[in-house]
Amino acid sequence: MTRINWFPGHMHKARKEIAEVMDEIDLVIEVLDARLPHSSENPLINQLRRNKPVLKLLNKQDLADPGKTDDWLDYFNDQPDIQAIAMDQTQLKLIKQIPDICKSFAASRVRSGRPVRAMIMGIPNVGKSTLINSLLGRRIAKVGNEPAVTRHQKRYSVHNGLALSDTPGILWPKIEDQDSGYRLAASGAIKDTAIEQDLVAGYAGQFLIDEYPLILMQRYKLDRLPDNADELFDALGRKRGCLRPGGHVDHFKAADILLNELRSGKIGRITFETVVEWEQKRIAAEQAAAEEAAASSAQEKDE
CATH class of the missing domain: 1.10.1580.10 (Conserved Hypothetical Protein Ylqf; Chain: A; domain 2)
Incomplete structure (x- = not known):
């Protein structure tokens, strides 16, 4: 398989901008693709969020395999400081509940009458801009069915106590797992010219x-x-x-x-990956790292 690297210059800039303003943020809203919840989960976000709570929205759930989506929700919701919800853009009642869910992460700011500051993040073409427009009740963010439509960080205000920051869809510098690269490309997160x-x-x-x-x-x-x-x-x-x-x-x-x-979604509701698959990959990676460390240690002793 061909390894996919795709990290345009504006994404490098976005990464620096996000790091600079993270101290001013109360929580992160991470939009994932429900068809590939792990592959669309950007590892840079864990590095950048500095233990801020995260609301993970598994968007496009109407295109995903329902049983596998339930498994991924259980997986994410078992992790500390994370709440996961499956959704799609037709679920307007659920979308209207998102500000209240965000406020539950920052009760002290709510009590003091200050807006809760949320940064919305996610890979390209996962539905961030459409979600922002739904939350605001008006067309503010540019929407396009292609990657990298949002190029600059923007700030919006929601009148019901949520201050929302939008960021460009950022990919990480190197997609280490080959399956993830092809899944991202198949879903449309990576431009067709990248591979x-x-x-x-x-x-x-x-x-x-x-x-x-x-x-x-x-x-x-x-x-x-x-x-x-x-x-x-x-x-x-x-x-x-x-x-x-x-x-x-x-x-x-x-x-x-x-x-x-x-x-x-014309083919049907499909999900590219399972929790079990990724747990097996994680265990294999840890074993490989341990074996490499043991081999390196043995070599040092021989020298």
């Missing part, structure tokens, strides 16, 4: 074959489950008329259909 589309579509296609075969077959009316992504694009392309002269399937067009329908 070849056929690689991303191939990853997504194989994932659907392995994890959501029935949904895949129903969506594209397949008679049998393809063995691999190439077979999937061939079958999908023939179903959708993606043909070149001579009857050859245009796999690029077929891949584009798959990615667009995956991102829009």
Whole structure:
């Protein structure tokens, strides 16, 4: 697999700006993609928030696998100073409750009559700007179905006691886990120019074959489950008329259909990752680090 690095200059600037104003913030609102809750969780936020409480909003839950979303909510809510809620932009009643939830994290400021200061953070294209517009009840933040629409930090005020700061969607300098990189790209968090589309579509296609075969077959009316992504694009392309002269399937067009329908939810409600998977990866990483430290220590003794 190709390792994905994507850290534009404005994101480096945003990281510095966030660090500078964090002392003035009472809590962080982190917007995650419910389809990839861990991969869309920016490790830089834990470094920058300085033990501030966090409200994690698993946005786009209407596109995600409901059972797996429940597992992720349990996982996050078991952690100290974190509250997690699943939502989507149609749940206006729930969105209106967010200011009160934020105020519960800073009771002393509420008692003193001062606004609770919240910074909204998240990776690109996760729905931050749409959420801000919903909270404010008017179109203030620029919205776009592509990464990196917000480029500069902005401050807004909510009249019901919440002072809200918006930040650019920031990715971390290097995406260490290859699965995370491809999942972010498949979801649309990373611009299509950052990695070849056929690689991303191939990853997504194989994932659907392995994890959501029935949904895949129903969506594209397949008679049998393809063995691999190439077979999937061939079958999908023939179903959708993606043909070149001579009857050859245009796999690029077929891949584009798959990615667009995956991102829009037309394929069905899917989640790219599970809590169990990431716990296994964490344990394996800790074991590898321990073995590396032991080997290094042994080498020092031999020298």
